[in-house]
Amino acid sequence: MISKEDLHGSWQLESWTVGYSDRDDFTYPYGEDPQGLLLYTTDGWMSASIARKERAVLPEDVSFRKLPDANKAEAFSSYFHYAGRYRVVDGDVIHFVSQSLNPNFPGTEQLRHAELDGQTLVLSGKDHVGAVARFHSLVWHRLPATADHQVIDGE
Numbered sequence: 001m002i003s004k005e006d007l008h009g010s011w012q013l014e015s016w017t018v019g020y021s022d023r024d025d026f027t028y029p030y031g032e033d034p035q036g037l038l039l040y041t042t043d044g045w046m047s048a049s050i051a052r053k054e055r056a057v058l059p060e061d062v063s064f065r066k067l068p069d070a071n072k073a074e075a076f077s078s079y080f081h082y083a084g085r086y087r088v089v090d091g092d093v094i095h096f097v098s099q100s101l102n103p104n105f106p107g108t109e110q111l112r113h114a115e116l117d118g119q120t121l122v123l124s125g126k127d128h129v130g131a132v133a134r135f136h137s138l139v140w141h142r143l144p145a146t147a148d149h150q151v152i153d154g155e
Contacts, residue, residue: 003088010142011039011040011143012141013034013036013140014139014141015032015137016028016034016036016138017136020132020134021133021134030052031053031054038121044085044086046085046095047082048082076101082100082110091113092113093113094110094112097109120139121142122138124136
């Protein structure tokens with residue numbers, strides 16, 4: 001069973017798939033090759049960011065706030081983030097969301113079943129859209145620690 005200490009560190013997303021109770025296929029909310037970073041700190045905080053690999057670049061000569069709504073909507077729909085406190089209970093991780101790109105998430109608890117196999121973490125969860133249950137599976141790989149003051153070259 002996973003412990004809080006097992007989670008500490010940084011994780012890179014490999015995949016996010018969603019299955020459905022009313023059909024046999026799967027979908028990929030941020031494409032088949034998403035990018036993501038998941039952080040679990042030793043003092044009980046977490047942050048998760050996920051994006052499509054290929055995102056439209058916004059114009060550099062216009063403030064984000066002054067962009068047309070369609071541009072902002074595309075940027076919003078290609079990125080996902082939330083952060084808050086977390087705890088581990090009986091092999092599950094509970095994220096207590098305090099901030100999120102989605103304004104409906106703050107104040108919610110996001111329950112994730114956690115399985116760890118070496119340096120691979122699988123978080124799974126279930127939600128409902130109407131009468132349809134959705135089954136989420138996110139596969140993460142632990143990132144290596146860096147030395148203090150080490151410059152990262154974007155590997």
